Amino acid sequence: MSNHLNQENTIAAMSTPPGAGGIGIIRMSGAESLEILRRIFVPLDKNCAYESHRLYYGHVTDPADSKVLDEVLAVYMQAPRTYTREDVVEIHCHGSFLVLQNVLELLLRQGVELAEPGEFTKRAFLNGRIDLTQAEAVIDILTARTNKGVDLAQEQLSGSLFQQIDIIRKSLTNMRAVIEVAIDFPDEDVEIVDHSHLISQLDTEVASPLDKLLRSAEQGKIYREGISVVIAGLPNVGKSSLLNTLLQEERALVTEIPGTTRDTIEEYIDILGMPVRLVDTAGIREDAETVEELGIQRAKELINAADLVLFMLDGAREISAADVRLYESVAHKPLLVLVNKTDVCKVHEGFTRPLGTDAPAVYISAREQHGIEELKKAIFNRVASGSEQWEETACAPNMRHKLALQKANEACIRIQEALNMGLTSDLIAVELQECLDQLGEIVGETTTEDILDVIFEQFCLGK
Numbered sequence: 001m002s003n004h005l006n007q008e009n010t011i012a013a014m015s016t017p018p019g020a021g022g023i024g025i026i027r028m029s030g031a032e033s034l035e036i037l038r039r040i041f042v043p044l045d046k047n048c049a050y051e052s053h054r055l056y057y058g059h060v061t062d063p064a065d066s067k068v069l070d071e072v073l074a075v076y077m078q079a080p081r082t083y084t085r086e087d088v089v090e091i092h093c094h095g096s097f098l099v100l101q102n103v104l105e106l107l108l109r110q111g112v113e114l115a116e117p118g119e120f121t122k123r124a125f126l127n128g129r130i131d132l133t134q135a136e137a138v139i140d141i142l143t144a145r146t147n148k149g150v151d152l153a154q155e156q157l158s159g160s161l162f163q164q165i166d167i168i169r170k171s172l173t174n175m176r177a178v179i180e181v182a183i184d185f186p187d188e189d190v191e192i193v194d195h196s197h198l199i200s201q202l203d204t205e206v207a208s209p210l211d212k213l214l215r216s217a218e219q220g221k222i223y224r225e226g227i228s229v230v231i232a233g234l235p236n237v238g239k240s241s242l243l244n245t246l247l248q249e250e251r252a253l254v255t256e257i258p259g260t261t262r263d264t265i266e267e268y269i270d271i272l273g274m275p276v277r278l279v280d281t282a283g284i285r286e287d288a289e290t291v292e293e294l295g296i297q298r299a300k301e302l303i304n305a306a307d308l309v310l311f312m313l314d315g316a317r318e319i320s321a322a323d324v325r326l327y328e329s330v331a332h333k334p335l336l337v338l339v340n341k342t343d344v345c346k347v348h349e350g351f352t353r354p355l356g357t358d359a360p361a362v363y364i365s366a367r368e369q370h371g372i373e374e375l376k377k378a379i380f381n382r383v384a385s386g387s388e389q390w391e392e393t394a395c396a397p398n399m400r401h402k403l404a405l406q407k408a409n410e411a412c413i414r415i416q417e418a419l420n421m422g423l424t425s426d427l428i429a430v431e432l433q434e435c436l437d438q439l440g441e442i443v444g445e446t447t448t449e450d451i452l453d454v455i456f457e458q459f460c461l462g463k
Helices: 033-040 097-109 119-126 132-143 147-157 160-184 186-192 195-225 239-247 290-305 321-330 372-384 399-421 425-443 449-456
Strands: 011-014 021-029 041-043 054-062 067-077 088-095 227-233 265-271 274-280 308-314 335-340
Touching: 011 097, 011 119, 021 033, 021 097, 021 119, 033 041, 033 054, 033 067, 033 088, 033 097, 041 067, 054 088, 054 097, 067 097, 088 097, 119 132, 119 449, 132 147, 132 160, 132 425, 132 449, 147 160, 147 195, 160 195, 160 425, 195 274, 195 399, 227 239, 227 290, 227 321, 239 265, 239 274, 239 308, 239 335, 265 372, 274 372, 308 321, 308 372, 335 372, 399 425
Parallel strands: 227 274, 227 308, 308 335
Antiparallel strands: 011 021, 021 088, 041 054, 054 067, 067 088, 265 274
16 A cells, blocks of 8 residues: 555545435545545535534535535534544445545545545544454455354453463463563572573463464354365266255256266355355366367366265165265265255165265255255364364454464464573573564564555445
C-alpha cells in the first residue's frame, strides 16, 4: 500500500457489495470527514447539529450545481469512538450501484481519496484499536464458509489469540528480566539465575502453550480453508445421487445410463463445521469413449489432489475385478469405502470389510438418504484423526501465525538447551528476545511493512 503511514488524508469507499439492494453504504474516515459531509449533505433539519452517532435524514447534493444525487441517511461518528479511531462518516443511500458510484465520485471531487483494500481496518490497527490478529479475524469473518468458521473468527476478533500470546510474552519478559540482572552482575550469576526454576517455568508457561497453539493451527487451517473430498467409483454406483443427497438439491443429472457424468461437479458443504469442497467425478472405466475419457482423466487428477476420497461400491452386485483395480489405483490416498444402494439389497458377508481394507465400510443409500449422517461423522473423524489431539478450540491461528509460532518454538528449544548446558546469560537473553520477537510479529508489534501490505491487500474495498 502506497500510503502505509499516511493517515492525514481522508479516504472513502463503498462498504456494501456492488449490485442492487435496499441500502448501499459509503464510508469516509479522516479529519475532514465532517467538513466534507457538510459540503455535500443537505439535512431536512436546517439547524442540524451533527451530533455524534446520530442518523440524519436529507439529500446528497452536488455543490457545483445543486443537483440532488440521492435521498439518504447520514451519520457522523466522532473520534475516537469509531472503527478507525478517526472521524468517520457513513452515507446510507439507496442500493443502486449507479447511485453509489455517483455519490463516491462526488466525494472524490471534494478532495477525498479512494480507500485501498482493507485501509479502514489497517487504520484501526495502526491507531491501536485492534491488534493484527483481530484485523486478520475480520478477513476470516468475511470469508468464512461455515458457522464454525464464523465462531472461531469471532473469538479471535474478541482478542482470544492475542490474550494467549500475551500471557506467553509476559512470562518470557519476566525470564528475560532475571537474565538481564545476571548480565549486569556477572559475578553473582550462579546466585541470581536458578536454571532449574527457569527450565520448569519455560516448559509450563511457554513450551506447552506454544505446542497447544501449533496444534490448534492445524485445526484452524481446516476450519478456515476446508478440505477437498472426491467421490470416486465405477460408473453408475451412485456418485451423483450421493452428491445430490449431501447438497439437498438436484445438482447432478442422475440416470440409469452409465457414464452420464462426463465432467466434474464441485460444491461446498458444511460437515460438522468443516467447509468441504465436494467433487463428483466421472465414473472411471476402461472402455470409455473420447469425451468421457477426458472426464475420467480429470477425475484421476482430482483424486490425486484430494484430501479424502470417498470410494463407492454398488452394494447391489458383487465386487468386480474393475472395482478392485480402481481401488488399488486410489488406495494410496486417505479414503473411506462406501457401500451404496443398501435400500435394494441385503449387504452380503463380503462387504463387511470390502476389498481387504482395515476399516469397516460405511453403508448408505444415497437415493433414500440412509446412513448420510453416519457418513458425515465418518468424514469428520477421518480428517480429525490426522491431529494428535482434536479440540473444540476457540483459537485458530492462520498460516502466518503458525510460521511465527514454529520459529518461537524453535527459539524456546534453544533456550532449554542453553539452560541445560549452563551457557552464559547473554546467549540465553538473545534467544529469549528472538522468541519474544516472533510472538510480537503475530500481534503486529514487530511486523514488517511488506507483511502488513500483504495482509491488508486480502481485504475487499470498503473494509
